[in-house]
Amino acid sequence: MEGRINLDPFFYPNSVAVFGSFKPGAIAYEILRNVMEGGFEGKLIPVNPKGGNVEVAGRRFEIRKKLDEPVDTAIIAVPARIVPALIDGIGHLIKGAVVISAGFSEVGNEELERELVEKARKHGVRVIGPNCAGVFGVHGKFFGSFEVRVKPGGLTLVSQSGAFGGAALAMGNDEGIGFSAFVSYGNAADLNESDFLEYFADDPNTRAIALYIEGVKNGRRFLKALRYATSKKPVIILKAGKSASGARAAASHTGSLAGSYEIYRAAFKQTGAIEVEEMEELFDAAKAFEMYEKAGKRVAVITNSGGPGVLATDKLERLGLGIANLSEETVETLNSFLPPQCSVRNPVDLIADADYERYKRTIETVCRDENVDSILVICVPPIFIPSGEIAKAVIEADCSKPVVVNFMAGELVRGGVRILEENGIKNFTTPERAAKALRWLSQR
Amino acid sequence: MEGRINLDPFFYPNSVAVFGSFKPGAIAYEILRNVMEGGFEGKLIPVNPKGGNVEVAGRRFEIRKKLDEPVDTAIIAVPARIVPALIDGIGHLIKGAVVISAGFSEVGNEELERELVEKARKHGVRVIGPNCAGVFGVHGKFFGSFEVRVKPGGLTLVSQSGAFGGAALAMGNDEGIGFSAFVSYGNAADLNESDFLEYFADDPNTRAIALYIEGVKNGRRFLKALRYATSKKPVIILKAGKSASGARAAASHTGSLAGSYEIYRAAFKQTGAIEVEEMEELFDAAKAFEMYEKAGKRVAVITNSGGPGVLATDKLERLGLGIANLSEETVETLNSFLPPQCSVRNPVDLIADADYERYKRTIETVCRDENVDSILVICVPPIFIPSGEIAKAVIEADCSKPVVVNFMAGELVRGGVRILEENGIKNFTTPERAAKALRWLSQR
Numbered sequence: 009m010e011g012r013i014n015l016d017p018f019f020y021p022n023s024v025a026v027f028g029s030f031k032p033g034a035i036a037y038e039i040l041r042n043v044m045e046g047g048f049e050g051k052l053i054p055v056n057p058k059g060g061n062v063e064v065a066g067r068r069f070e071i072r073k074k075l076d077e078p079v080d081t082a083i084i085a086v087p088a089r090i091v092p093a094l095i096d097g098i099g100h101l102i103k104g105a106v107v108i109s110a111g112f113s114e115v116g117n118e119e120l121e122r123e124l125v126e127k128a129r130k131h132g133v134r135v136i137g138p139n140c141a142g143v144f145g146v147h148g149k150f151f152g153s154f155e156v157r158v159k160p161g162g163l164t165l166v167s168q169s170g171a172f173g174g175a176a177l178a179m180g181n182d183e184g185i186g187f188s189a190f191v192s193y194g195n196a197a198d199l200n201e202s203d204f205l206e207y208f209a210d211d212p213n214t215r216a217i218a219l220y221i222e223g224v225k226n227g228r229r230f231l232k233a234l235r236y237a238t239s240k241k242p243v244i245i246l247k248a249g250k251s252a253s254g255a256r257a258a259a260s261h262t263g264s265l266a267g268s269y270e271i272y273r274a275a276f277k278q279t280g281a282i283e284v285e286e287m288e289e290l291f292d293a294a295k296a297f298e299m300y301e302k303a304g305k306r307v308a309v310i311t312n313s314g315g316p317g318v319l320a321t322d323k324l325e326r327l328g329l330g331i332a333n334l335s336e337e338t339v340e341t342l343n344s345f346l347p348p349q350c351s352v353r354n355p356v357d358l359i360a361d362a363d364y365e366r367y368k369r370t371i372e373t374v375c376r377d378e379n380v381d382s383i384l385v386i387c388v389p390p391i392f393i394p395s396g397e398i399a400k401a402v403i404e405a406d407c408s409k410p411v412v413v414n415f416m417a418g419e420l421v422r423g424g425v426r427i428l429e430e431n432g433i434k435n436f437t438t439p440e441r442a443a444k445a446l447r448w449l450s451q452r
Numbered sequence: 453m454e455g456r457i458n459l460d461p462f463f464y465p466n467s468v469a470v471f472g473s474f475k476p477g478a479i480a481y482e483i484l485r486n487v488m489e490g491g492f493e494g495k496l497i498p499v500n501p502k503g504g505n506v507e508v509a510g511r512r513f514e515i516r517k518k519l520d521e522p523v524d525t526a527i528i529a530v531p532a533r534i535v536p537a538l539i540d541g542i543g544h545l546i547k548g549a550v551v552i553s554a555g556f557s558e559v560g561n562e563e564l565e566r567e568l569v570e571k572a573r574k575h576g577v578r579v580i581g582p583n584c585a586g587v588f589g590v591h592g593k594f595f596g597s598f599e600v601r602v603k604p605g606g607l608t609l610v611s612q613s614g615a616f617g618g619a620a621l622a623m624g625n626d627e628g629i630g631f632s633a634f635v636s637y638g639n640a641a642d643l644n645e646s647d648f649l650e651y652f653a654d655d656p657n658t659r660a661i662a663l664y665i666e667g668v669k670n671g672r673r674f675l676k677a678l679r680y681a682t683s684k685k686p687v688i689i690l691k692a693g694k695s696a697s698g699a700r701a702a703a704s705h706t707g708s709l710a711g712s713y714e715i716y717r718a719a720f721k722q723t724g725a726i727e728v729e730e731m732e733e734l735f736d737a738a739k740a741f742e743m744y745e746k747a748g749k750r751v752a753v754i755t756n757s758g759g760p761g762v763l764a765t766d767k768l769e770r771l772g773l774g775i776a777n778l779s780e781e782t783v784e785t786l787n788s789f790l791p792p793q794c795s796v797r798n799p800v801d802l803i804a805d806a807d808y809e810r811y812k813r814t815i816e817t818v819c820r821d822e823n824v825d826s827i828l829v830i831c832v833p834p835i836f837i838p839s840g841e842i843a844k845a846v847i848e849a850d851c852s853k854p855v856v857v858n859f860m861a862g863e864l865v866r867g868g869v870r871i872l873e874e875n876g877i878k879n880f881t882t883p884e885r886a887a888k889a890l891r892w893l894s895q896r
Contacts, residue, residue, distance in 0.1 A: 033836065115793055154835065156864055169759030171804065171832040178833065178862035179881070222762060248762040251769035257762045257799050286884040287763060315613030318666060318692040318701045319731060325695035349559055355701050360615065388615040389622065391598065392477065418622035420600055437623070440730040 015199070015207040017103040018136060019145035019189050021080035023051035024152065025102070027094065028085035030054055030062040030071055035085040035108055038154040039142065040064050046151035053079060075101055083142060083152050088112055091138065092123040099131025106152060107137035113195050114139050125197050140194030141170030144177075146187045147213045153190065161186010162215030162298040166204045169248075170194060172220050176287070183291045184429045186298060188213040200225050202233035209237040216242045216297035218290055222249045222258040231275050238280040242297040242452055245283050246290045247272050282448050289444060295434040296412065296445035302452035303410040304381025306332035307443075308374045309355035311386035312362040312398075316416070317355035320384055320439035327447040331355070338377040345369055363393055367401035375407035382410040382449070384442050387421065395424030403431045410449060414442035459643070459651040461547040462580060463589035463633050465524035467495035468596065469546070471538065472529035474498055474506040474515055479529040479552055482598040483586065484508050490595035497523065519545055527586060527596050529553055535582065536567040543575025550596060551581035557639050558583050569641050584638030585614030588621075590631045591657045597634065605630010606659030606742040610648045613692075614638060616664050620731070627735045628873045630742060632657040644669050646677035653681040660686045660741035662734055666693045666702040675719055682724045686741040686896055689727050690734045691716050726892050733888060739878040740856065740889035746896035747854040748825025750776035751887075752818045753799035755830035756806040756842075760860070761799035764828055764883035771891040775799070782821040789813055807837055811845035819851035826854040826893070828886050831865065839868030847875045854893060858886035 024043065028036025040054055044065035052069075054062055059073045074097075075082070081104040084091060088111030095105055105128060112121040121138065128135045136143060142153025146160045155174040163185055167173030170192040177190060188211065191204055201224055208214045217237060224230040237243050249258030250269040276283045282297075284290050307329050311317035321331055331354050334342075342352040346366065351357040356374065358366050367385070374380055387398045395415060402413055413428060414436045415421040425435045436442035468487065472480025484498055488509035496513075498506055503517045518541075519526070525548040528535060532555030539549055549572060556565040565582065572579045580587060586597025590604045599618040607629055611617030614636040621634060632655065635648055645668055652658045661681060668674040681687045693702030694713040720727045726741075728734050751773050755761035765775055775798050778786075786796040790810065795801040800818065802810050811829070818824055831842045839859060846857055857872060858880045859865040869879045880886035 035835075038835075156833075156862070167759075169757065171757030172759035172763075174864075175757075175760065175832045175861040178864045179860060182862040220759065222759070246763075248759060248766060251766045253769055253775040253798075254762050254766035256797070257758070257765050257795075257801075286767070287760075287882040288884065313613065313615030313619075314701070315611075315616035315664065315666070315692060316619065316731075318698050319616075319690075321701050322692060322695045322698035323730070325697055331697040351701075353700075354697075388619045389600075391479075391482075416623060417619040418600070418626040420618075420622045438731040440732065 012206050012210070013134065013203055015203070017080035018106065018143050019150070019211070020148040021050060021145070021150055023053070023079040024048070024081050024083060024150070025053040025055050025075050025079045026083045027055050030056060035154060037062065037064070039083055039085065039108070039152060042151045042154060042157060046157050047149040048151070049149060051079065077101065080104065081106060081152070083108065085109055088117065088120060088138070092120065092127045095124060095133060096127040096130070099127060099133050102133055104134045104136070106140070106142055107135060108140060108142055110139040112138045112197070121195060121197050128198060135198035136191060137194040138197060141173055141192035144187065144190035146189060153192070155190070156181065158187040158190070161188065162213070163187050163218055163294045164189040164208045164211065164214040165218045166201060166208070167192050167220040168201065168222055169220060176220070176290070179291060183295060184434050185291060185294055188215070196225055202226065202229045205233040205237040205243065209240040214241065216244060216294060218244045218294050220246050220248065231279065234275065234279045234281055243281045244290055244293045244297065245276055245281050246287065247283065282451055292436065292441050292445050293448040295436070296449050299432065299434060300410040300449055303446055303449035305329045305450045306379060306381045307384055307446055308332045308334065308377070308380045309384045309386065310358065310367070310370055310374060311355055312358045312360060312390060313386065313388040314357050316386045316388060316414070316439045317357055320386060320414070320443050321355055323440040323443035324446065327443060329443070329447060329450060332377070332380045334374065335377050335379055338373055341373045342370065360390070361392060362390065364397045364401045367398050368405045371402065371405035371407055371411065375405070375409050380409065382412065382446055383407065384446060385411055385413045386439055387415045387424065389417070389420035395421040396427050399424035399427040402428065402433065412436065412442050412445050414439050456650050456654070457578065457647055459647070461524035462550065462587050463594070464592040465494060465589070465594055467497070467523040468492070468525050468527060468594070469497040469499050469519050469523045470527045470529070471499050474500060479598060481506065481508070483527055483529065483596060486595045486598060486601060490601050491593040492595070493593060495523065521545065524548065525550060525596070527552065532556055532561065532564060532582070536564065536571045539568060539577065540571040540574070543571060543577050546577055548578045548580070550584070550586055551579060552584060552586055554583040556582045556641070565639060565641050572642060579642035580635060581638045582641060585617055585636035588631065588634035590633060597636070599634070600625065602631040602634070605632065606657070607631050607662055607738045608633040608652045608655065608658040609662045610645060610652070611636050611664040612645065612666055613664060620664070620734070624735060627739060628878050629735060629738055632659070640669055646670065646673045649677040649681040649687065653684040658685065660688060660738060662688045662738050664690050664692065675723065678719065678723045678725055687725045688734055688737045688741065689720055689725050690731065691727065726895055736880065736885050736889050737892040739880070740893050743876065743878060744854040744893055747890055747893035749773045749894045750823060750825040751828055751890055752776045752778065752821070752824045753828045753830065754802065754811070754814055754818060755799055756802045756804060756834060757830065757832040758801050760830045760832060760858070760883045761801055764830060764858070764887050765799055767884040767887035768890065771887060773887070773891060773894060776821070776824045778818065779821050779823055782817055785817045786814065804834070805836060806834065808841045808845045811842050812849045815846065815849035815851055815855065819849070819853050824853065826856065826890055827851070828890060829855055829857045830883055831859045831868065833861070833864035839865040840871050843868035843871040846872065846877060856880065856886050856889050858883050
């Protein structure tokens with residue numbers, strides 16, 4: 009769409025300059041190291057007026073005393089007070105600036121922040137930050153932040169809070185999430201949440217957008233951007249500052265007025281955004297949407313243990329989903345190959361000695377049932393076979409409907425979970441978290 | 453109290469016989485191996501009419517053809533149909549029998565189960581099971597089950613479902629939970645949930661009891677046992693079969709009538725039991741009660757990052773806890789040593805460069821405030837110091853009020869989390885899960 013800002017220089021840059029101190033441990037050094045270790049293939053230029061050399065990730069850089077050639081993006085981690093002059097000096101050479109430096113409006117220096125924006129506008133430079141943790145463009149192998157690197161995938165994380173973003177990236181790694189991009193936008197002096205929503209709505213590598221916000225700058229603009237983004241892909245939102253005390257805390261944190269939560273809530277609902285209440289739910293929703301676009305409400309549960317099947321059923325019903333009524337034909341087919349001790353009602357209990365074949369055939373049979381929209385597969389540690397066999401059954405089963413998986417628990421199923429993840433299937437660690445994943449899929 | 457059953461032979465046995473097949477992979481073999489590897493120091497006797505030898509954990513056993521000396525407990529994993537005769541044959545030599553074997557009432561063989569109980573009663577033998585996963589008495593290093601071994605601690609897990617129990621033990625290991633005992637009681641032909649509640653209420657190694665149930669055998673008895681147990685220590689309950697479909701699934705799983713959930717709910721409330729809704733919450737509550745007996749509702753939040761502090765605040769308020777109003781004196785003291793960019797309101801934001809000293813002094817100052825009942829400490833990965841430093845601050849701070857900790861996330865704080873755990877402090881992986889922990893503590 010016309011008028012939309014092209015943020016490729018930030019997320020798919022061909023050339024990057026980093027400004028700051030390159031002593032090990034310093035922010036600019038850590039960012040340079042992260043960009044190098046992440047395998048960035050474009051031009052990379054460290055800049056510091058003192059010059060000298062720096063070695064990172066086995067490569068020795070000469071530190072330039074000034075930038076003297078055009079680059080897509082400058083990452084700036086110099087003292088706040090010299091940022092406006094720096095941007096004025098290099099503005100003709102850059103398209104975008106990521107200002108990591110803190111010490112602007114978040115500590116009352118509104119004037120300095122205004123100056124920064126003014127110098128950038130003068131040169132047509134777009135700015136992310138200041139007071140931010142930087143950006144990742146994962147599919148372009150560009151890790152322009154000191155935060156922990158992540159695996160490539162479909163989730164873009166847009167976070168007002170840098171620290172939240174960093175923690176979420178690290179947790180995302182543990183949860184098996186793949187990322188397409190990350191941006192921590194800090195004070196949002198120039199570019200803000202709405203710009204990122206619009207840009208990533210059209211980014212082909214992004215399957216879902218996760219947004220952490222405390223408050224927004226411009227409500228009407230946000231609503232428009234959110235509506236556009238949700239028309240293209242799922243937008244998962246964690247809104248902080250919902251309670252009275254939380255809103256007060258948010259105000260003192262980002263200076264942003266959190267505003268009435270009820271207004272936000274109505275906006276999320278109206279636009280079809282997926283609102284989650286907890287950090288962990290953000291991951292569960294993200295995992296679900298990395299795999300599937302959506303799912304219907306009639307769920308079939310397949311398990312090798314009764315108890316967890318009951319827990320999943322309880323949660324599904326509580327979340328407003330339905331336990332699918334299996335057709336006569338499905339029940340007959342299941343009866344034809346399952347041992348008599350199994351339960352062929354939904355949840356289908358394959359009992360403890362269920363193996364590859366039993367899982368695979370059951371998934372395929374249930375998947376063909378017109379009354380079934382999606383499948384929740386539960387596997388507690390099988391005693392006589394490795395969990396990897398069950399993982400293979402899930403992967404190799406011929407089924408085109410969404411299948412959400414709960415292998416539990418811990419070390420006993422790690423082998424199976426690894427095989428699942430290698431094949432793009434995310435694991436949910438409890439029956440209830442798997443049920444929640446299906447709930448969010450049903451909201452699209 | 454008089455009339456209460458002494459279950460020490462099951463959970464603190466001096467001598468154990470295992471009956472079944474000792475081929476690697478067979479249930480009896482796996483149990484023998486687990487008992488040996490777990491370091492059991494009592495007498496251990498494998499029994500199988502075929503005799504022979506078996507080597508486990510570096511020790512070679514002669515398999516006895518029959519049991520010919522008294523032992524505290526027999527663990528039985530032989531075919532169901534020969535169990536009653538076996539118990540009749542060894543009843544004079546044993547105090548308790550753990551019957552792992554399946555194939556009794558859960559598949560319609562009520563008659564065989566009655567016979568089992570009758571033979572046991574004849575000899576005054578108490579029975580756990582049949583159709584169960586066995587028992588652990590962790591402080592006596594007795595791992596009488598094929599389930600994964602666990603670290604010693606304060607939680608006793610009583611589970612109607614064996615598979616749920618096994619999965620929960622494995623997840624408990626991941627969550628850093630320490631266990632005092634575990635029992636999977638299966639069909640509850642003799643001993644049931646009420647017996648275990650009463651026994652563990654008086655067990656000095658058990659600080660909290662976690663109970664997974666689908667249904668109970670005798671409602672009145674259960675209510676009495678639950679009331680007694682909750683008078684002694686926290687009882688955390690996860691009730692499965694709450695929804696209509698869940699109750700149906702439970703009926704086909706354990707054959708137990710799940711009954712109206714409303715009645716259970718009222719009973720839990722009346723007795724002061726802590727009811728949780730999800731498996732994960734069971735762990736969070738267990739972790740909280742392994743550390744503390746209870747906590748008041750006025751919470752102080754201390755963080756090095758605004759965003760997670762806001763999320764914690766939102767959740768605390770939503771759960772009905774309060775954000776403590778710090779006294780004038782506390783605010784003054786904090787202002788005297790904290791940098792001006794920090795926020796001394798609750799949540800107290802120590803900002804990104806907070807170190808050992810800043811955390812320690814803040815915890816101690818806030819802890820002295822009479823308006824504060826408990827403290828939630830949040831730490832996102834500190835950039836310039838290892839997370840272990842913050843962990844030490846938490847451990848070494850002079851504070852006698854409950855402190856609940858949320859270090860996040862992932863690999864970045866693993867060092868700090870390890871140090872916390874070595875010092876008996878459990879970590880909660882998100883601000884919201886830490887908030888929930890405080891909520892359960894406030895319900896005692």
